[in-house]
Amino acid sequence: xxxxxxxxxxxxxxxxxxxxxxxxxxxxxxxxxxxxxxxxxxxxxxxxxxxxxxxxxxxxxxxxxxxxxxxxxxxxxxxxxxxxxxxxxxxxxxxxxxxxxxxxxxxxxxxxxxxxxxxxxxxxxxxxxxxxxxxxxxxxxxxxxxxxxxxxxxxxxxxxxxxxxxxxxxxxxxxxxxxxxxxxxxxxxxxxxxxxxxxxxxxxxxxxxxxxxxxxxxxxxxxxxxxxxxxxxxxxxxxxxxxxxxxxxxxxxxxxxxxxxxxxxxxxxxxxxx
Amino acid sequence: xxxxxxxxxxxxxxxxxxxxxxxxxxxxxxxxxxxxxxxxxxxxxxxxxxxxxxxxxxxxxxxxxxxxxxxxxxxxxxxxxxxxxxxxxxxxxxxxxxxxxxxxxxxxxxxxxxxxxxxxxxxxxxxxxxxxxxxxxxxxxxxxxxxxxxxxxxxxxxxxxxxxxxxxxxxxxxxxxxxxxxxxxxxxxxxxxxxxxxxxxxxxxxxxxxxxxxxxxxxxxxxxxxxxxxxxxxxxxxxxxxxxxxxxxxxxxxxxxxxxxxxxxxxxxxxxxxxxxxxxxxxxxxxxxxxxxxxxxxxxxxxxxxxxxxxxxxxxxxxxxxx
Numbered sequence: 001x002x003x004x005x006x007x008x009x010x011x012x013x014x015x016x017x018x019x020x021x022x023x024x025x026x027x028x029x030x031x032x033x034x035x036x037x038x039x040x041x042x043x044x045x046x047x048x049x050x051x052x053x054x055x056x057x058x059x060x061x062x063x064x065x066x067x068x069x070x071x072x073x074x075x076x077x078x079x080x081x082x083x084x085x086x087x088x089x090x091x092x093x094x095x096x097x098x099x100x101x102x103x104x105x106x107x108x109x110x111x112x113x114x115x116x117x118x119x120x121x122x123x124x125x126x127x128x129x130x131x132x133x134x135x136x137x138x139x140x141x142x143x144x145x146x147x148x149x150x151x152x153x154x155x156x157x158x159x160x161x162x163x164x165x166x167x168x169x170x171x172x173x174x175x176x177x178x179x180x181x182x183x184x185x186x187x188x189x190x191x192x193x194x195x196x197x198x199x200x201x202x203x204x205x206x207x208x209x210x211x212x213x214x215x216x217x218x219x220x221x222x223x224x225x226x227x228x229x230x231x232x233x234x235x236x237x238x239x240x241x242x243x244x245x246x247x248x249x250x251x252x253x254x255x256x257x258x259x260x261x262x263x264x265x266x267x268x269x270x271x272x273x274x
Numbered sequence: 275x276x277x278x279x280x281x282x283x284x285x286x287x288x289x290x291x292x293x294x295x296x297x298x299x300x301x302x303x304x305x306x307x308x309x310x311x312x313x314x315x316x317x318x319x320x321x322x323x324x325x326x327x328x329x330x331x332x333x334x335x336x337x338x339x340x341x342x343x344x345x346x347x348x349x350x351x352x353x354x355x356x357x358x359x360x361x362x363x364x365x366x367x368x369x370x371x372x373x374x375x376x377x378x379x380x381x382x383x384x385x386x387x388x389x390x391x392x393x394x395x396x397x398x399x400x401x402x403x404x405x406x407x408x409x410x411x412x413x414x415x416x417x418x419x420x421x422x423x424x425x426x427x428x429x430x431x432x433x434x435x436x437x438x439x440x441x442x443x444x445x446x447x448x449x450x451x452x453x454x455x456x457x458x459x460x461x462x463x464x465x466x467x468x469x470x471x472x473x474x475x476x477x478x479x480x481x482x483x484x485x486x487x488x489x490x491x492x493x494x495x496x497x498x499x500x501x502x503x504x505x506x507x508x509x510x511x512x513x514x515x516x517x518x519x520x521x522x523x524x525x526x527x528x529x530x531x532x533x534x535x536x537x538x539x540x541x542x543x544x545x546x547x548x549x550x551x552x553x554x555x556x557x558x559x560x561x562x563x564x565x566x567x568x569x570x571x572x573x574x575x576x577x578x579x580x581x582x583x584x585x586x587x588x589x590x591x592x593x594x595x596x597x
Contacts, residue, residue, distance in 0.1 A: 099331075100331075162371060163366055163368055163371040163372040164371060164372050164373055164374045164375075166328065166366070166372070167364070167366055167372045167373070167434070167437070168374070168385075169326075169328055169358065170326050170328060170358055170359065170362075170363070170364035170366075170438075171358060171359030171363075171364075171385070171386045171389075171437060171438075171440075172354075172355045172356060172357065172358035172359030172360055172386070172389065172390060173355070173359070173385070173386075173389060174352075174355050177389065181374075181377065181385065182374050182376075182377070185374070185376035185377065186374070186375065186376050188376075
């Protein structure tokens with residue numbers, strides 16, 4: 001608790017993230033109205049006139065849509081980042097352990113993957129297997145692999161230089177054993193921080209994909225598609241764009257602040273001077 | 275038990291091959307302690323890593339290192355992993371950094387036992403507890419689950435010793451094991467090492483820049499200078515009558531001990547200059563350039579071992595002419 005008080009960023013980021021998670025989970029059991037229920041009589045109703053946050057062009061309750069959208073957005077982001085992290089950390093730590101040509105291959109592959117923006121690869125994957133949740137997860141996940149591979153490799157290389165790894169080698173432990181017992185536990189904090197920041201980026205990427213129509217398919221609610229739908233009604237009902245936009249911004253901000261705060265706590269050396 | 279013959283270590287750099295260790299020979303018998311002494315940059319640690327086979331991939335080791343008749347230099351990495359920790363243990367200089375900060379000390383000791391001896395978790399933990407008690411950690415049962423940052427420097431070094439000894443190695447290499455410790459703790463650690471060597475009958479290579487530490491602990495002493503042994507003999511002989519000008523210089527530079535050449539109340543002497551870097555070493559005697567007794571012939575060729583009467587051998591061509 002003391003740590004929280006000393007790190008307002010962590011506290012605020014944690015609160016926003018927690019709120020977001022709670023909203024997402026709550027949407028599984030309760031929303032003010034069924035998020036896909038169409039009520040054409042309250043079409044484009046402004047906030048407080050119909051429901052808390054008004055209704056969209058089909059008369060759907062925006063508050064409920066945002067809540068359900070949070071679940072879709074977060075679940076895709078979590079799964080994608082988790083997959084990308086698993087793949088990237090495995091590749092990165094092995095590259096650091098084996099060095100030589102294995103490292104070269106992994107890092108050049110990472111470069112190649114990095115050259116394709118997530119959106120572009122998502123559109124390519126969508127062209128192959130069709131748009132949908134899987135497409136979004138794979139596209140964002142693949143984009144995360146090189147990020148984690150690079151972070152894990154550079155952090156692991158630093159650990160490999162440490163005396164206790166030399167001590168472990170002098171005790172006869174091989175590269176794999178050292179990676180799992182000595183390297184991973186010592187870079188875990190850094191990876192958690194990176195994952196939090198990647199979650200923010202994944203939420204943004206998912207919104208972008210849905211905006212382009214290769215993410216969550218209708219009628220499932222999605223922040224990105226709510227934004228893209230709102231374009232037509234921008235002058236009549238600006239809240240259609242503002243509310244999902246705010247939701248995305250708040251989610252990204254929350255995870256970013258959480259990541260920054262966690263980094264301050266986990267690695268005090270990186271702490272910025274006030 | 276350990277026989278090192280004509281060992282040299284060269285490392286490839288963008289500027290060409292550099293020689294880090296050259297023409298090193300020694301024999302270590304079980305139950306004895308060999309002290310290796312020299313300034314920083316003399317190649318002591320490189321020698322230790324070469325015996326462990328832990329030099330970076332760009333280093334090339336030639337010559338011969340035989341442990342109980344087995345040639346270590348011809349082994350594959352996989353075979354070396356079986357020997358490291360099992361037949362050779364190593365203790366490091368910085369107990370602070372040589373332990374994994376994210377792992378309890380009990381696990382760090384048990385790890386090697388599970389790996390080399392195939393012990394189960396419970397059995398390995400019991401052995402770890404015994405080892406902790408053996409190296410003199412008080413309240414060992416509670417300490418088993420402690421993390422390195424919860425221990426003092428001396429306790430950490432004891433844990434380092436416990437890890438190195440876990441599989442009862444034949445050979446123990448201690449690279450500056452007491453340099454990072456308080457003087458009072460130094461003596462305790464050295465006593466513990468001497469006790470364990472006697473008890474387990476292993477051979478100990480003690481590397482230090484501190485002549486006091488070597489004099490106290492080692493049966494035999496090897497003096498290294500710029501990657502090459504310059505004097506070798508029983509500690510008793512070597513410390514009572516150092517032959518090589520470098521060894522004499524080291525003795526005179528030692529506070530609290532009157533070098534054999536210094537009168538009472540004399541100023542503490544220093545050896546002028548620094549150890550030449552690899553690649554900038556003189557072609558003949560490596561000590562030429564810093565040696566007060568240098569003559570032209572010193573730079574002609576690397577001096578062979580020579581003796582003066584019954585003295586220990588030294589690599590110096592002027593032994594007869596020295597005061």
